[in-house]
Amino acid sequence: MTRKALSNESTFMLDRICIPVADELSGVEACLGEELVSGIETIDSITRYVVRNGGKRVRPALMLLCARVSGAKVGPRQAAAIEMLHTASLLHDDVVDDAAVRRGLPSARARWGNQVSVLVGDFLLSRASRIFVEEGDRRIMTALSEAIGKTTEGELLEIAHQNDASTDASLYMRIIQGKTAAIFDFAARAPAISAGLGPSLEESLGLFGFEVGQAFQLADDALDYVAEESRLGKASGTDLREGKLTYPLIVALERSSAEERASIRDALIAGKATREEFGRIRSIIDRHCGIEATLRLARELAESAKSRLNSFKPSIERDALAMLADYAAERGE
């Protein structure tokens, strides 16, 4: 299959996943427009830009589908709040990564500077919290503050190990469990809490989100080595350039000769791999099947996630969640 065809396939898959909650997802878009009004026109236009040119609303879809299988009343506002949390973390991440390109458009940071990225991120975080506070369930607030905390700790852990060639698979997993999976976990767990399903089912849905989130990030990290800029909306090889040792390269490092290891270390520490160097690293990864190993682990996590759904009775929403797990493992955002 060509890359183009794969991309269309994947968009088609997400469209199918979203069918059961299509109406609520339209509501999410409306909420994102209505809720994010600060009364400061220049800021509102920036917020709109950032949120409108947003992602594929994977996290709101996850939350809404989990609400359906839980029998929870979760409206578009809460699902919009999940997207706000995600967007806030992207904005803060843009500052962090000094990223020039995000989703194929200039990042907010590149366009408006660090100031705006940090504060619009804070603004989104505070609006999202407000929505969950209104919900009034203390356990949801606890889960939310834990999720935000873990996201930040994962990102801090990643920074602490930037350009660190000794990062191993277990450290990498801790990083992605924080920076990506904690919010997926919350998005899936909150509706179960809301519906009062009890600890066991709450844990099942939370773990479903947690594993899907990890699969999603693994696939994303594989794509960073294989995707073209036009497709991923993100320059490929970004992680290497930023000195981030991700799973495909960790696998390759483990299996590498001393000589290969030295060139990976150099590229990682230099932090600014040229196209040529990137090609060299890419071929080391290919030699040791780093991409395959990454996608295999993503798939295992997705399968484990799907097994968590067995505690719920069959429905089109449950099927859609299973498909969402497959989607996560096959491609990132």
Added chain:
Amino acid sequence: MTRKALSNESTFMLDRICIPVADELSGVEACLGEELVSGIETIDSITRYVVRNGGKRVRPALMLLCARVSGAKVGPRQAAAIEMLHTASLLHDDVVDDAAVRRGLPSARARWGNQVSVLVGDFLLSRASRIFVEEGDRRIMTALSEAIGKTTEGELLEIAHQNDASTDASLYMRIIQGKTAAIFDFAARAPAISAGLGPSLEESLGLFGFEVGQAFQLADDALDYVAEESRLGKASGTDLREGKLTYPLIVALERSSAEERASIRDALIAGKATREEFGRIRSIIDRHCGIEATLRLARELAESAKSRLNSFKPSIERDALAMLADYAAERGE
């Protein structure tokens, strides 16, 4: 009185204010050490640096004293959480302002970069939220998320009007009511909510904090034009260099000749006033009594704040709060 004597006077005043809650304030220091452990050593040492080299704990003292006059059980953890909120906003502000110096020591941003400032700020925010969530009072969570939202909106409003010579007194007040006074308001209001004092007394204490916060910021903005770096721990003239039109200059602008107005505009738009230009602006402010007008407004707000305390029965803590209002109006942090 010499500047040095004034500074000692002011430290002495704060020490006296803190006497009734001295034990709890020691507890705050202990909490700030214990609660801020992420498990990532490099990050923990940064967090410790930022928090230990922190401010004078004015906000925790405010909260603890308000707890005493309210009869609320507010422990050192919540007072520590208020300091975390404040420190988080300083860290994000450092990125925003590209500030090289904060409190006389290199800012976290200058020392560790934007990455760390943003994420350690997020980490502090999430820990602070967690502490208030544990408290379990939904109304406190609502007040907290509103306070964080307003702080951010105030900061965004300030950025939106950077280098804007048309900023007037009313816009300036909106900015400081958000960026500074909202957290003071929360620090004073939360204990009243916690104690269940009812809407009227809650509002009295909240407004006390709100007005003290504004007085505090006004005094701070006056100091930015008169203080020496060694005293304020912050380069003087920073606001002008950052293109921020604060009250002393707003007053001067209103009273200026066309020629003076043009030089203020130039200095503000250039955004990088030289020492010479700063001296010129300073003398325009002096000519039109901009500092006096600023301190007078601070004093009026402090008096109004003190009158809010009349609804509470006399106590050493109430006296300490009145002294805190005076302290705020006489100097910033």
